[in-house]
Amino acid sequence: MTLLSVLLLTLVALACVWLVTEPLRARTPDDPDAAQRAQLSAERDRLYADLAALTDEARRPDLERRAALTLRGLDALPPAPQARRGTRTLALGLLGGAALLTAVGAVTFVPRWQLASLNASEAANVQAVLRLPALKAQAQRSGTKEAYLAWGKAAFDSNTFDQAVTAYGNALKLDPRQPEALRRLGILLLTRGEQTGQAISAEEAQQAALLIRTGAQLAPNDPESQLLLGFALARFGEDRDALSALERYRTLDPKGRDADDLITALRARLNTSDPGLRVYAASCASCHGPSGGGGIGPSLRESTLTRAALSAVITQGKGAMPAYPNLKPEELAALLNVLEGWQRETQ
Structure with a gap:
C-alpha cells in the first residue's frame, strides 16, 4: 500500500472517530438532519455489507458507485449535534463499527481507487497478485487440478513464477494432459536462467522444450501454444519452424503483438x-x-x-x-x- 493510501486511511479513521464520539462530548439540541442522516447511514451500512459478502464481481462497480454517492451525501450534511447524556454505549458501538468499516475499506475501496490509475495490463497484474493467497489456500485445501490451474494462472499472469511452477507442477501430477500447464511450465523452466541468473543444463532445456511441444500438440489451435512453441524453437536455432509457429500464432490471434520483434528478426535471418x-x-x-x-x-x-x-x-x-x-x-x-x-x- 502506498503512502498516499496510508494517509487516506488515517484521515478516514480520524473522521470516523470524530463523528461517532460526538455524543460523548456534550449535550446539544436535537439533530434537524437526523432522519436523512439515519437513512444515508443505513444505506451506507447495507452497501458495505453487500460488498463484504459479494460473490458476483459484475455487481461490484455499481455497489461501489452507490456507496461513494452515499458517502458523499453524508459528507454534505452539517456536522451532527453532540448527543445527549446516556448515549455513551451507542457512541462506543458506532466507534467499533467505524473501525470495522475502515478495515473493510482498506481491502476494498482503496485498492480499487489505486487500480484506477493503472493501465488495463497493470491493473490485471495487481488483481492477480491480490487473489494469489486465496487461490493458493484453496488449491492446497481442495487438492483439485482446477484449483491448482487457477492458482497457476494467477501466479503466471502476475509474474510470480515460483508459485506458478509449484501450482502447474501439482496440476500435472493430477492430470499430465493439460496444455496450459505443460506449455507454461515448460517456458518457465526454459527461461529459468533469465529469472534466476543460473544457467540450465542442455538436458533440462530439452525437457522444457518437450513440455512446450506436448502442450502445442494437445492444443494446436490455442494462440499461446503456438506463441510459446515459436519462442522455444527460436532458442534452439530452428528458425523456420519457429517462424511457422509464430505466423500461426498471428493467424489465430490477429491482434496479438507479443511476437512481432522475434518474427521480424527471424525473417531477417532467413x-x-x-x-x-x-x-x-x-x-x-x-x-x-x-x-x-x-x-x-x-x-x-x-x-x-x-x-x-x-x-x-x-x-x-x-x-x-x-x-x-x-x-x-x-x-x-x-x-x-x-x-x-x-x-x-x-x-
Missing part, C-alpha cells in the same frame, strides 16, 4: 541472401504475410500496380498503410524487384 527479401521481412511481412500472400494487409502477389505506383505507395503510404520514406534507393529498388517478381508468378 532472408539474408536477398536484399529485397530482407527489406520485405523487416518492413512488410508483418502485414502482407511472409511470402506476400496477404494477412492484415492485401496480397501483394495479386497486385496489378505498376512499379511506379508501388514505389509511390511504399514511400508515401496509402490508407492504413504507413509510409517508408527513409528507405535507401538501393533498398527500394531491391524491394520493388521482389514485388514485381511475385506479380509475374501469379499472371
Whole structure:
C-alpha cells in the first residue's frame, strides 16, 4: 500500500472517530438532519455489507458507485449535534463499527481507487497478485487440478513464477494432459536462467522444450501454444519452424503483438541472401504475410500496380498503410524487384 493510501486511511479513521464520539462530548439540541442522516447511514451500512459478502464481481462497480454517492451525501450534511447524556454505549458501538468499516475499506475501496490509475495490463497484474493467497489456500485445501490451474494462472499472469511452477507442477501430477500447464511450465523452466541468473543444463532445456511441444500438440489451435512453441524453437536455432509457429500464432490471434520483434528478426535471418527479401521481412511481412500472400494487409502477389505506383505507395503510404520514406534507393529498388517478381508468378 502506498503512502498516499496510508494517509487516506488515517484521515478516514480520524473522521470516523470524530463523528461517532460526538455524543460523548456534550449535550446539544436535537439533530434537524437526523432522519436523512439515519437513512444515508443505513444505506451506507447495507452497501458495505453487500460488498463484504459479494460473490458476483459484475455487481461490484455499481455497489461501489452507490456507496461513494452515499458517502458523499453524508459528507454534505452539517456536522451532527453532540448527543445527549446516556448515549455513551451507542457512541462506543458506532466507534467499533467505524473501525470495522475502515478495515473493510482498506481491502476494498482503496485498492480499487489505486487500480484506477493503472493501465488495463497493470491493473490485471495487481488483481492477480491480490487473489494469489486465496487461490493458493484453496488449491492446497481442495487438492483439485482446477484449483491448482487457477492458482497457476494467477501466479503466471502476475509474474510470480515460483508459485506458478509449484501450482502447474501439482496440476500435472493430477492430470499430465493439460496444455496450459505443460506449455507454461515448460517456458518457465526454459527461461529459468533469465529469472534466476543460473544457467540450465542442455538436458533440462530439452525437457522444457518437450513440455512446450506436448502442450502445442494437445492444443494446436490455442494462440499461446503456438506463441510459446515459436519462442522455444527460436532458442534452439530452428528458425523456420519457429517462424511457422509464430505466423500461426498471428493467424489465430490477429491482434496479438507479443511476437512481432522475434518474427521480424527471424525473417531477417532467413532472408539474408536477398536484399529485397530482407527489406520485405523487416518492413512488410508483418502485414502482407511472409511470402506476400496477404494477412492484415492485401496480397501483394495479386497486385496489378505498376512499379511506379508501388514505389509511390511504399514511400508515401496509402490508407492504413504507413509510409517508408527513409528507405535507401538501393533498398527500394531491391524491394520493388521482389514485388514485381511475385506479380509475374501469379499472371
